[in-house]
Amino acid sequence: xxxxxxxxxxxxxxxxxxxxxxxxxxxxxxxxxxxxxxxxxxxxxxxxxxxxxxxxxxxxxxxxxxxxxxxxxxxxxxxxxxxxxxxxxxxxxxxxxxxxxxxxxxxxxxxxxxxxxxxxxxxxxxxxxxxxxxxxxxxxxxxxxxxxxxxxxxxxxxxxxxxxxxxxxxxxxxxxxxxxxxxxxxxxxxxxxxxxxxxxxxxxxxxxxxxxxxxxxxxxxxxxxxxxxxxxxxxxxxxxxxxxxxxxxxxxxxxxxxxxxxxxxxxxxxxxxxxxxxxxxxxxxxxxxxxxxxxxxxxxxxxxxxxxxxxxxxxxxxxxxxxxxxxxxxxxxxxxxxxxxxxxxxxxxxxxxxxxxxxxxxxxxxxxxxxxxxxxxxxxxxxxxxxxxxxxxxxxxxxxxxxxxxxxxxxxxxxxxxxxxxxxxxxxxxxxxxxxxxxxxxxxxxxxxxxxxxxxxxxxxxxxxxxxxxxxxxxxxxxxxxxxxxxxxxxxxxxxxxxxxxxxxxxxxxxxxxxxxxxxxxxxxxxxxxxxxxxxxxxxxxxxxxxxxxxxxxxxxxxxxxxxxxxxxxxxxxxxxxxxxxxxxxxxxxxxxxxxxxxxxxxxxxxxxxxxxxxxxxxxxxxxxxxxxxxxxxxxxxxxxxxxxxxxxxxxxxxxxxxxxxxxxxxxxxxxxxxxxxxxxxxxxxxxxxxxxxxxxxxxxxxxxxxxxxxxxxxxxxxxxxxxxxxxxxxxxxxxxxxxxxxxxxxxxxxxxxxxxxxxxxxxxxxxxxxxxxxxxxxxxxxxxxxxxxxxx
Numbered sequence: 001x002x003x004x005x006x007x008x009x010x011x012x013x014x015x016x017x018x019x020x021x022x023x024x025x026x027x028x029x030x031x032x033x034x035x036x037x038x039x040x041x042x043x044x045x046x047x048x049x050x051x052x053x054x055x056x057x058x059x060x061x062x063x064x065x066x067x068x069x070x071x072x073x074x075x076x077x078x079x080x081x082x083x084x085x086x087x088x089x090x091x092x093x094x095x096x097x098x099x100x101x102x103x104x105x106x107x108x109x110x111x112x113x114x115x116x117x118x119x120x121x122x123x124x125x126x127x128x129x130x131x132x133x134x135x136x137x138x139x140x141x142x143x144x145x146x147x148x149x150x151x152x153x154x155x156x157x158x159x160x161x162x163x164x165x166x167x168x169x170x171x172x173x174x175x176x177x178x179x180x181x182x183x184x185x186x187x188x189x190x191x192x193x194x195x196x197x198x199x200x201x202x203x204x205x206x207x208x209x210x211x212x213x214x215x216x217x218x219x220x221x222x223x224x225x226x227x228x229x230x231x232x233x234x235x236x237x238x239x240x241x242x243x244x245x246x247x248x249x250x251x252x253x254x255x256x257x258x259x260x261x262x263x264x265x266x267x268x269x270x271x272x273x274x275x276x277x278x279x280x281x282x283x284x285x286x287x288x289x290x291x292x293x294x295x296x297x298x299x300x301x302x303x304x305x306x307x308x309x310x311x312x313x314x315x316x317x318x319x320x321x322x323x324x325x326x327x328x329x330x331x332x333x334x335x336x337x338x339x340x341x342x343x344x345x346x347x348x349x350x351x352x353x354x355x356x357x358x359x360x361x362x363x364x365x366x367x368x369x370x371x372x373x374x375x376x377x378x379x380x381x382x383x384x385x386x387x388x389x390x391x392x393x394x395x396x397x398x399x400x401x402x403x404x405x406x407x408x409x410x411x412x413x414x415x416x417x418x419x420x421x422x423x424x425x426x427x428x429x430x431x432x433x434x435x436x437x438x439x440x441x442x443x444x445x446x447x448x449x450x451x452x453x454x455x456x457x458x459x460x461x462x463x464x465x466x467x468x469x470x471x472x473x474x475x476x477x478x479x480x481x482x483x484x485x486x487x488x489x490x491x492x493x494x495x496x497x498x499x500x501x502x503x504x505x506x507x508x509x510x511x512x513x514x515x516x517x518x519x520x521x522x523x524x525x526x527x528x529x530x531x532x533x534x535x536x537x538x539x540x541x542x543x544x545x546x547x548x549x550x551x552x553x554x555x556x557x558x559x560x561x562x563x564x565x566x567x568x569x570x571x572x573x574x575x576x577x578x579x580x581x582x583x584x585x586x587x588x589x590x591x592x593x594x595x596x597x598x599x600x601x602x603x604x605x606x607x608x609x610x611x612x613x614x615x616x617x618x619x620x621x622x623x624x625x626x627x628x629x630x631x632x633x634x635x636x637x638x639x640x641x642x643x644x645x646x647x648x649x650x651x652x653x654x655x656x657x658x659x660x661x662x663x664x665x666x667x668x669x670x671x672x673x674x675x676x677x678x679x680x681x682x683x684x685x686x687x688x689x690x691x692x693x694x695x696x697x698x699x700x701x702x703x704x705x706x707x708x709x710x711x712x713x714x715x716x717x718x719x720x721x722x723x724x725x726x727x728x729x730x731x732x733x734x735x736x737x738x739x740x741x742x743x744x745x746x747x748x749x750x751x752x753x754x755x756x757x758x759x760x761x762x763x764x765x766x767x768x769x770x771x772x773x774x775x776x777x778x779x780x781x782x783x784x785x786x787x788x789x790x791x792x793x
Contacts, residue, residue: 044512045509306456533743534739622674635653654684
C-alpha cells in the first residue's frame with residue numbers, strides 16, 4: 001500500500017493554488033519581517049524626535065460689502081454723480097486673490113523682517129528662534145543682487161557670539177571674516193549694512209528655558225524668496241458661499257511667526273484698502289472744489305440776469321400777477337355765458353308772449369327780476385281761473401270776457417318788461433366783451449415774459465441744487481477721509497492649533513510599520529521573481545514536466561553529522577528513509593531473476609552532493625539488512641574515500657577495468673560505516689577514463705555485482721560537463737539526477753529532460769538535495785518533526 005509520503009514524492013500532478021501556502025511561504029521569513037518592523041519603528045521614532053513639528057495658524061475676517069454701506073464713503077460721491085459706477089463692488093474672488101498676492105506677502109515679510117532668520121546652531125538641525133533670539137539685526141541697507149551672489153557662495157550665514165554685555169563676535173560662514181563689534185555699531189558686510197541690538201523683549205521675559213547667552217546663527221534671505229515660500233504655505237478660502245467671511249491659515253515650525261504673518265497680512269490688506277479709499281477721497285475732494293468754484297460763478301451770473309429782467313418788466317411776482325389776470329378772465333367768461341343765456345331766454349319769452357293765445361307762460365326760466373316773476377305768476381293764475389270758467393260757460397260769459405281783458409293787459413306789461421330786459425342784457429354783453437378783450441391782451445403778453453423768466457429761474461434752480469449737492473458731498477467726503485474704517489473686519493485674530501499638523505505621530509509610526517513589513521516583502525518577492533534557481537520541490541515539479549521527483553534531502557548544518565545512523569532519528573536519516581521507501585515504486589520489477597538493482601547517482605555539475613547522496617543512500621539500505629556495494633564511477637574526481645577517512649586508493653575501478661585477468665572481489669573493500677556495505681573505490685585517476693568506461697567489462701562487472709548484492713549504487717561523473725555517465729547509462733536500472741536547492745538553475749533541467757527524452761539517461765528520476773527545512777514540502781516537515789519527537793519520548 002502506497003502511503004501519503006510516497007504519493008507526495010512520486011506524484012507529478014501540479015497542486016492547485018492555495019492562498020494559505022502563499023502566506024506560509026512568506027511567514028517562513030518572519031524574523032526578517034520582525035527585524036524590518038523594529039528597524040522601521042526605530043527610524044520613525046528617530047524621525048519624530050528630530051523633525052520639528054509644523055503648526056497651523058488660523059485667522060478669520062469678514063470683508064465689508066461695499067454695496068451695503070451708507071452713501072458718502074469713499075467714491076460714493078462719484079457714484080451718485082453717475083461716475084465710477086460699480087467700482088466698489090469687486091467680487092469676493094478678486095479680494096481672495098488680492099490677499100494671496102505676492103505683493104501683500106512681500107509687504108508682510110518686509111514689515112516683520114522675515115528675510116532675516118535666527119537659529120540655534122547647536123544640535124542636529126537648526127532650530128528657529130524667531131523672537132527668542134538674544135540679538136536682533138536692524139537693517140540699514142540691503143543689496144539684493146550682492147545678497148544673491150553671497151547666497152550662491154553659501155556666505156549668507158553669520159554666527160554671533162557673545163563677548164560681554166555690549167560686545168559680540170561675528171563670524172561669516174565659508175569665509176575668513178571674523179570680527180568683534182559693539183552693540184549699536186553699523187556693521188558693513190558688502191551685501192548689507194546692519195546694526196546688532198540686544199533683544200529687549202527677551203531680556204525682560206528671560207526664563208530658565210531661554211538662554212540669553214547662547215550663540216545665534218543669522219541667515220539672510222531674498223525677500224522674494226521668503227515671500228514665495230510663505231505664499232506656498234498660505235491658504236485663503238471662503239467659509240460659506242452665502243457670506244463674505246473668509247479663513248486664512250498658514251503652516252510653520254514657529255507658532256508665533258505664523259500668527260504674526262497672518263496678522264500682518266490682514267493689516268497690509270486693510271492698510272492698502274484704506275490707502276485706496278483715501279486716494280479716491282482726495283481725488284473726489286479736488287473734483288468737488290473745482291466744480292464748486294465754477295458753479296458759484298455761474299450762479300452769480302444767473303441771479304444778476306434775473307434781477308435785470310424783473311426791473312425792465314416792472315415785475316415783482318410774475319406768477320401772482322398772472323394768476324390774478326387769469327382769474328379775472330375766467331370771471332368775465334362766466335358772466336358772458338350768464339348774460340348770453342339770459343338773453344336767449346328773454347328772446348324766447350318775447351316770442352312766446354307775442355302770440356294771441358292766452359296760454360300759460362313758463363315759470364322759473366332764470367328771470368332775475370322779482371317784478372317779472374310776479375307778473376308771470378299772476379298771468380298764469382288768471383289763465384288757470386279762465387280755463388276753469390270755460391268748463392262751465394262760454395267765452396261770451398262776462399266773467400270770461402273780463403278775465404280775458406285782464407290777461408291782455410298783463411301780457412302787454414310782461415312784453416314791455418321783456419323788451420327792456422333784452423336791451424339791458426345787450427348793453428351788459430357789450431361791456432363784458434370789451435373788458436374781456438383788455439384782459440386777453442394782458443394774457444398774451446404774459447407767456448413770453450413767463451417763458452423767459454422761467455428759463456432764468458430754471459438755470460438758477462439747477463445751479464443752486466448742484467451747488468448744495470456738491471457742498472453735501474464735500475462734507476461726506478471729508479468724513480470719509482477722516483474715518484479710516486478697515487475693509488476686513490477681524491473675527492478671530494490669528495491663533496495656532498495646539499496639535500501639530502505634521503509630523504502626525506500615528507501616520508509616521510503606521511507608515512514606518514508598514515514600510516518595515518513591506519521592504520522585506522518586496523525583497524522576498526523580488527528575490528523570488530529574479531531567482532532562477534530551484535529551491536523547492538514544487539518549483540522542481542513545475543519544470544520537471546512529468547518526471548518523477550523521488551525525494552528531498554534536507555540541508556545539513558555544519559555542526560550536524562553528514563552520515564545517517566540507525567541509532568539516530570535525525571532529519572537527514574528520515575529523509576533517506578523516505579527515499580528508500582519511494583525507490584520501491586520507481587525501480588523496475590526484477591521478477592524471478594533474483595538480481596539486485598543498479599542505481600546511478602549523477603548531477604549537472606560538481607559540488608551538488610552526489611557522493612554525499614551515494615554514501616547515505618547506501619547506508620540507509622544497508623541498515624535495512626540489504627547487501628549494498630558502492631562503486632566510484634567518477635574516475636576523474638574520486639570522492640568516496642573521503643567519507644572512509646582514507647586516501648585515494650591505489651586499486652579500484654580504474655585498475656580493474658585496465659587489467660585483463662583480475663578478480664573483482666579483490667578490489668572490493670569493507671566499509672567502516674556498516675558491515676553490509678562494500679566499496680569499490682575509483683582507484684587512481686586514469687589518463688583515458690572514457691576508454692575504460694566504454695569497455696564491455698564495465699557492464700559485465702555491474703552484472704556480477706548485481707548477482708551478488710541487492711543494490712549497486714554508482715557515484716557517476718557530472719552528466720552536463722562529461723560524457724562518462726551517458727556512456728554507461730545503459731547498465732542502470734534507475735538514474736537519480738541530483739538537483740541542489742538554491743544552486744542548480746532551472747534552465748539546467750532542460751538538459752536533463754532532453755537527455756532523458758533521447759534515452760541517454762535510463763529511467764531517470766529527480767532527487768532534490770540540500771533543501772532548507774523552511775522550503776521542505778508539507779509532508780516532509782511534519783514527518784521530520786514527528787520522528788524527532790518520537791525519538792525524544
